[in-house]
Amino acid sequence: MLTINETRLLSDLAALAEIGRTEDGGVSRLALSSADEAGRWWFQAQVIAAGLEFRQDGAGNLSAVLPAADPQAQTLLIGSHLDTVLNGGRFDGALGVLAALEVARTLAEAGAALPFHLEVISFTDEEGAVVGLLGSQAVAGQLTYAHLANPRGGAAALEDGMARLGLTPDTILAARRDPVLLAGYVELHIEQGTRLEEAHLDIGVVTGIVxxxxxxxxxxxxxxxxxxxxxxxxxxxxxxxxxxxxxxxxxxxxxxxxxxxxxxxxxxxxxxxxxxxxxxxxxxxxxxxxxxxxxxxxxxxxxxxxxxxxxxxxxxxxxxxxxxTAAPAAETVVRAIETAADRLGLSHTRLMSFAGHDTQSMAAITPSAMIFVPSVNGVSHSPQEFSEDRDVINGANVLLQTVLALA
Ligand SMILES: [Zn+2]
Structure with missing residues (x-):
């Protein structure tokens, strides 16, 4: 069975955690900040080194594309976000993006022929330092000029950030994607709770976001x-x-x-x-x-x-x-994740996410679901946020097998 390169994924996670690293071992990569920009350059370099196609859309979302043979094919999106909260952890968001990148690299190296373009995506400002779910809401067509006129992080933070990344309200709204061209969205994320840990389960299959x-x-x-x-x-x-x-x-x-x-x-x-x-x-x-x-x-x-x-x-x-609004996951994608976990011999359960994620934007326009892996003591948005290597690797392999199951 095809599996991801464990060492490469773990070393990527460690390298990214150095960008915006705080004194107590946390990470501050607030959306659109200079640390966020440094993380973006680092990510771009990894994508290019992997021989994948790098893209940035008008909302600053970053992508790595493994194209299908048929240029008319739909696109399956896999990813999460690279931004963090103030003095947050190393796994929230980063895990989903880097595991997705590792999945694309693994499939590229294996010469896999997929029926869809596989696009790794890092959404801008999931955590809300500026707007919150900025990139995914733009892609889903849920953002308006009114949202950008009154951002929760303040107009100055948005202005400065847009200038830093070369974005404008017009380019952000133009990042909207046509749902017809999308095959789905899958996001791997840490649970940020204790349900999996307490039940001694490997994988959470997220049936929706509350x-x-x-x-x-x-x-x-x-x-x-x-x-x-x-x-x-x-x-x-x-x-x-x-x-x-x-x-x-x-x-x-x-x-x-x-x-x-x-x-x-x-x-x-x-x-x-x-x-x-x-x-x-x-x-x-x-x-x-x-x-x-x-x-x-x-x-x-x-x-x-x-x-x-x-x-x-x-x-x-x-x-x-x-x-x-509640964002139920798509049963087809939920089943694909369960099939993937079964293939890998991992225990799993269905659960709901009580925290917000980019998936809630994407679920409105394309079949979407999430994979959760255990968080030690359920701690998140903190330097103490931690998931075991074994769970990080399990999650990435489930993501890989989910892509194959959907193919
Ligand atoms: Zn997150």
């Missing part, structure tokens, strides 16, 4: 003297909000597992030792794998809020805010 919904819940009661108002006559907004938080937790565990919910903020008014809270504004966020499940969760959580408000002599208003 969607996120959020809402402000405002419980309204009546301010009163904290001493003289009898307990049974109070309309204490915090009593309602507290009951909601506890019951929402049980509701989600009992009915919506593996969905999750979080109450990340409570604003109390008037907010004093000696006044019964009249008003509580609560930030609610919840995540699940499909829009259908999110709809059911929203209905259950919001009706719980109404029920709790009534029982506590309160009223409640619910204001839904921006969220993020």
């Amino acid at each position: 969607g996120i919904r959020s809402a402000w819940l405002q419980f309204q009661g009546q301010a009163a003297h904290a001493g003289t108002m009898p307990m049974l006559e109070r309309a204490d907004a915090l009593w309602g909000a507290a009951e909601f938080v506890q019951r929402a937790r049980s509701l989600v565990i009992d009915r919506f597992s593996p969905g999750v919910m979080n109450c990340g903020r409570l604003d109390l008014a008037p907010g004093s030792f000696n006044i019964v809270p009249a008003e509580v504004k609560l930030a609610l966020e919840f995540r699940h794998g499909t829009e259908g499940q999110l709809d059911e969760m929203a209905a259950a959580l919001f009706s719980l809020a109404e029920e709790v408000a009534q029982a506590n002599n309160l009223s409640v208003t619910i204001e839904e805010t921006s969220g993020c």
Whole structure:
């Protein structure tokens, strides 16, 4: 069976980790920074040395292409991102790009004849130092001038970064790809959690990336003297909000597992030792794998809020805010990954990703799925982020066999 060159992949990972290396062994290669630029030059050199065709699109996405014999063939994309968070780890993103590069090199050396162009891709700004999922959203046609006008990293960071890489808003939006020309997208990534490690499994087959919904819940009661108002006559907004938080937790565990919910903020008014809270504004966020499940969760959580408000002599208003659409993986690609893991004799399980990835952009335009490998202690976005060599190699071989299974 064809397998990747383990030594070459591990030495690539070590070499890339030197670019933007921090004092405590982490990596800072923020998107569009000078360290990111250095990483891009390094990657380009590896691609050229491998005899693959190097490309950069208008969004700064970098590619290494192994062409099919038929120029009219579709393109299978494999990759991830080279940028990191501030003082992040050596594996998040880098593993997916370098394993994809190693897969293309292995197939080129083997003289494999594929029915599609194989394109290794490193997407710009996955982590969101500037926009977040910038490169993959551009490719998927999900980016607009409005996104670029108000980037989360600030307009100056985007301006400077675009100047450094020779990009403009026009070139970024022109990076959009025609879905008809794509055969799919596969991304290898570290799990960034402990599910695989705890279950002693080799490979996670990602069935989708969760969607996120959020809402402000405002419980309204009546301010009163904290001493003289009898307990049974109070309309204490915090009593309602507290009951909601506890019951929402049980509701989600009992009915919506593996969905999750979080109450990340409570604003109390008037907010004093000696006044019964009249008003509580609560930030609610919840995540699940499909829009259908999110709809059911929203209905259950919001009706719980109404029920709790009534029982506590309160009223409640619910204001839904921006969220993020769930991105289910394509069953064809999920099966190809399972076939690949079986061929290699690796144990695997299906799971959902509760973190965002470039795959969520790509899943909207082409059949996509992800391969997860274990993260030691689930640590990520930290210098302590680590995956064992064995898991790195397993993941790359599963990616290789997935490409062959899809061929
Ligand atoms: Zn990542």
